[in-house]
Amino acid sequence: MAEDTTLSPVEIKRVAQRALVLQSYILRRAWGVLYATLSLAIFVTVFVSPSEPIIALRITVNMAASGTALIAILWAFKRARETTEVSNAMAHRRWSRPLGYRSLVPTWAAIYAVLIMTVIFFRQQAVLAILVVYLVLAAYVYYALRLSFPLRLPPEGIAALSSLALAAGGSLALLPFLSGDPAPYVILWGSMIAVWLFAAAYARTRPFPVPTEGWET
Amino acid sequence: MRGEAGRRDDPDVARATIKSLKKQLGDPSLKSSTRVLILILLTMNKKMSSVELRALTGLGKGSLENHLEKLATAGYVSTRNVKSFGVTHQTVEVTEKGLESCRTLLRRIQSLDV
Numbered sequence: 001m002a003e004d005t006t007l008s009p010v011e012i013k014r015v016a017q018r019a020l021v022l023q024s025y026i027l028r029r030a031w032g033v034l035y036a037t038l039s040l041a042i043f044v045t046v047f048v049s050p051s052e053p054i055i056a057l058r059i060t061v062n063m064a065a066s067g068t069a070l071i072a073i074l075w076a077f078k079r080a081r082e083t084t085e086v087s088n089a090m091a092h093r094r095w096s097r098p099l100g101y102r103s104l105v106p107t108w109a110a111i112y113a114v115l116i117m118t119v120i121f122f123r124q125q126a127v128l129a130i131l132v133v134y135l136v137l138a139a140y141v142y143y144a145l146r147l148s149f150p151l152r153l154p155p156e157g158i159a160a161l162s163s164l165a166l167a168a169g170g171s172l173a174l175l176p177f178l179s180g181d182p183a184p185y186v187i188l189w190g191s192m193i194a195v196w197l198f199a200a201a202y203a204r205t206r207p208f209p210v211p212t213e214g215w216e217t
Numbered sequence: 218m219r220g221e222a223g224r225r226d227d228p229d230v231a232r233a234t235i236k237s238l239k240k241q242l243g244d245p246s247l248k249s250s251t252r253v254l255i256l257i258l259l260t261m262n263k264k265m266s267s268v269e270l271r272a273l274t275g276l277g278k279g280s281l282e283n284h285l286e287k288l289a290t291a292g293y294v295s296t297r298n299v300k301s302f303g304v305t306h307q308t309v310e311v312t313e314k315g316l317e318s319c320r321t322l323l324r325r326i327q328s329l330d331v
Contacts, residue, residue: 004245004248004249005248006242006243006248007242007247007248007249007250007253008242009238009242009325009326009329011250012242012253012322012326013326014250015250015253015254015257016253016257016323016326018254019254019257019258019261022254022258022273023258023261023262025273026262026273083261208272
């Protein structure tokens with residue numbers, strides 16, 4: 001390794017690309033924590049909180065679960081946000097900070113305000129509103145995955161995203177037909193949670209990226 | 218107002234960018250691909266442990282310390298020892314100067330379209 005010689009712009013760009021490969025590995029591991037936390041939050045929201053007899057307690061459990069997930073999201077996205085700056089610089093795009101707490105926390109609060117109002121004033125529509133929120137979450141996860149992995153989405157990310165979209169979309173489609181029977185929902189959401197837990201384990205156990213020849217000068 | 222492409226095509230702007238890039242790349246602390254890699258990784262992560270940096274760069278302990286010392290002398294990073302659960306870890310943090318330098322470097326390279 002030749003050290004302490006002035007690097008050319010092409011060499012700097014090659015180093016930046018190597019840094020992005022390494023960052024992609026770091027981000028996959030961070031997303032692993034996010035898949036696990038989010039799947040547990042969805043498990044509590046879908047299976048544990050509906051069994052609470054008092055609605056205020058149900059909302060509290062629900063908010064505690066999603067609040068924990070929000071903290072995990074902010075932690076994982078903190079790194080994604082900084083990565084976006086470097087990857088955008090390499091891909092000639094604008095530098096952006098779209099995943100910060102300034103946008104996520106008010107969005108989370110607004111969603112809960114809408115959900116609580118729906119439960120109070122339009123109770124019949126509460127499940128519909130929750131399913132729409134999950135579809136919005138799927139869209140957001142897709143957006144965040146694209147920012148974290150601009151070149152190619154990791155397979156576990158595709159699997160997690162597809163299962164969430166399928167569970168939320170499938171539940172919405174089934175809503176008018178199977179209002180009294182929980183079994184299809186249990187299958188849909190149970191499978192989704194299993195896929196997310198598998199995605200978490202897969203992301204956390206990925207091998208270290210082997211350096212390609214010639215990245216260093 | 219000229220757009221990004223207009224500025225990139227402007228020969229005067231390109232010359233000025235090349236001049237400032239040459240000056241920046243002449244900085245002794247940036248005359249190493251490993252140090253530039255460390256600086257970019259820290260720009261993306263703000264703070265990392267030296268164990269994490271060793272794993273990512275493939276450097277030995279002494280070699281990493283040498284690189285970090287040069288970056289710290291230039292004011293790009295700061296290191297400190299943190300004790301948790303009875304074990305002392307070294308954490309490396311990028312400074313504002315380091316962040317600005319790395320961002321400027323990448324922006325200049327972007328504007329040159331290399």
